[in-house]
Amino acid sequence: MIKTKLCHILKVxxxxxxxxxxxxxxxxxxxxxxxxxxPLSLETAVSEAIHDNTLIQEAVEKQRAAMxxxxxxxxxxFPKLSAEYTYMHFKDTPYIMYxxxxxxxxxxxxxxxxxxxxxxxIVQPLFTGFxxxxxxxxxxxxxxxxxxxxxxxxxDVTRDVKVGYFNILLAKRYLGVSDEAVKQLEGHVADxxxxxxxxxxxxxxxxxxxxxxxxxxxxxxxxxxxxxxxVAAFNIILKRDITDKTTIMxxxxxxxxxxxxADLYDHAMKHRPELKQLxxxxxxxxxxxxxxxxxxxxxxxxxxxxxxxxxxxxxxxxDFGNSHNTIIGAQAQWQFFEWGKTRADISKATHEKKALSxxxxxxxxxxxxxxxxxxxxxxVAGQNIKTAxxxxxxxxxxxxxxxxxxxxxxxxxxxxxxxxxxxTQAEMNYYxxxxxxxxxxxxxxxxxxxx
Numbered sequence: 273m274i275k276t277k278l279c280h281i282l283k284v285x286x287x288x289x290x291x292x293x294x295x296x297x298x299x300x301x302x303x304x305x306x307x308x309x310x311p312l313s314l315e316t317a318v319s320e321a322i323h324d325n326t327l328i329q330e331a332v333e334k335q336r337a338a339m340x341x342x343x344x345x346x347x348x349x350f351p352k353l354s355a356e357y358t359y360m361h362f363k364d365t366p367y368i369m370y371x372x373x374x375x376x377x378x379x380x381x382x383x384x385x386x387x388x389x390x391x392x393x394i395v396q397p398l399f400t401g402f403x404x405x406x407x408x409x410x411x412x413x414x415x416x417x418x419x420x421x422x423x424x425x426x427x428d429v430t431r432d433v434k435v436g437y438f439n440i441l442l443a444k445r446y447l448g449v450s451d452e453a454v455k456q457l458e459g460h461v462a463d464x465x466x467x468x469x470x471x472x473x474x475x476x477x478x479x480x481x482x483x484x485x486x487x488x489x490x491x492x493x494x495x496x497x498x499x500x501x502x503v504a505a506f507n508i509i510l511k512r513d514i515t516d517k518t519t520i521m522x523x524x525x526x527x528x529x530x531x532x533x534a535d536l537y538d539h540a541m542k543h544r545p546e547l548k549q550l551x552x553x554x555x556x557x558x559x560x561x562x563x564x565x566x567x568x569x570x571x572x573x574x575x576x577x578x579x580x581x582x583x584x585x586x587x588x589x590x591d592f593g594n595s596h597n598t599i600i601g602a603q604a605q606w607q608f609f610e611w612g613k614t615r616a617d618i619s620k621a622t623h624e625k626k627a628l629s630x631x632x633x634x635x636x637x638x639x640x641x642x643x644x645x646x647x648x649x650x651x652v653a654g655q656n657i658k659t660a661x662x663x664x665x666x667x668x669x670x671x672x673x674x675x676x677x678x679x680x681x682x683x684x685x686x687x688x689x690x691x692x693x694x695x696t697q698a699e700m701n702y703y704x705x706x707x708x709x710x711x712x713x714x715x716x717x718x719x720x721x722x723x
Contacts, residue, residue, distance in 0.1 A: 446700060
């Protein structure tokens with residue numbers, strides 16, 4: 273009996289589970305966006321933006337191009353193999369005249385009407401004035417440059433995602449404050465209407481409350497619009513459709529942290545990608561000087577060639593000499609006079625290197641100022657959180673007491689409206705300080721070269 277009931281319960285449960293699964297499937301088929309409405313965390317948003325961002329994709333392609341350029345420069349160090357095939361047809365048979373006493377001048381054919389030749393050559397550079405090895409080092413620095421550009425793009429995208437994320441949270445808070453203000457004023461208008469009906473307050477007090485409510489509703493519409501704009505801007509950063517209803521997770525309020533400005537300067541000087549780029553470019557400029565100097569040296573190559581010469585298409589038949597030969601030799605080239613061109617190239621590369629050195633000094637000063645500015649904003653925002661938090665608690669208590677007094681008709685509607693205005697402003701100031709601190713922290717992280 274018990275076993276029969278148990279089986280019945282299991283069947284009912286299985287039937288219910290199957291129905292629920294069917295309902296869920298039908299729900300998601302009818303609402304395809306429902307599965308996409310899971311709120312994004314900040315980490316997930318950053319990962320998505322990094323994966324899809326065009327700046328990073330551009331940096332990746334430049335990185336691949338730099339790697340191929342390094343392979344090309346390395347290939348110049350190895351032997352070059354080439355082949356050549358030629359065919360010539362002579363209208364008249366080539367000949368040569370010999371003066372052989374006592375017979376006198378005699379004519380001898382040198383070749384037939386058709387001439388076929390092919391050869392295979394190999395050239396190995398032995399010394400190029402360090403030009404090839406220098407070019408390879410420049411290409412290797414190009415890879416490092418592309419890596420730094422990618423890091424910079426990741427930092428920029430990470431900062432933009434954080435700022436966009438915090439702007440949405442701030443806009444949501446503003447909308448919440450506007451909603452609360454509307455509710456509070458609706459309650460106040462209801463009280464005022466009741467008091468007016470009881471002839472306890474004049475009509476202008478009721479009208480003042482109604483005007484305040486209308487203004488609060490307008491502010492709520494603006495707050496909702498600002499939230500939509502913030503979400504749209506965030507969608508653009510994530511490379512989503514601008515109309516997507518992207519939702520994000522809330523973040524716990526941060527604990528203000530105070531930094532040593534000297535440590536921040538040191539960190540920025542070591543990790544800012546802009547500085548790393550310029551330092552890499554400076555190293556490339558130094559190698560550029562060495563590259564220009566390579567023209568002062570001779571170029572030496574080891575050469576080898578196998579050749580065939582004949583009357584037929586394969587160049588194997590030759591009635592006038594050997595049809596094939598192998599040649600090994602060395603070739604040296606030295607261009608020692610160019611009207612000062614090499615000296616001018618060296619001078620140009622040297623000036624470019626000095627210009628980069630001066631630019632690096634200027635960038636360092638700009639970075640220090642940027643770090644100082646970001647740090648000051650962070651410190652101000654941290655201090656504002658405490659101040660705004662205290663002011664918010666006071667504004668809440670003031671509104672509570674004033675509203676209670678109004679309900680007991682020991683204060684005026686004006687006092688209630690002022691208290692509500694103070695409360696709304698205090699709430700907005702608090703959230704502005706809170707999320708302003710988060711935005712300032714993201715800005716400071718980028719200023720010192722951190723993600």
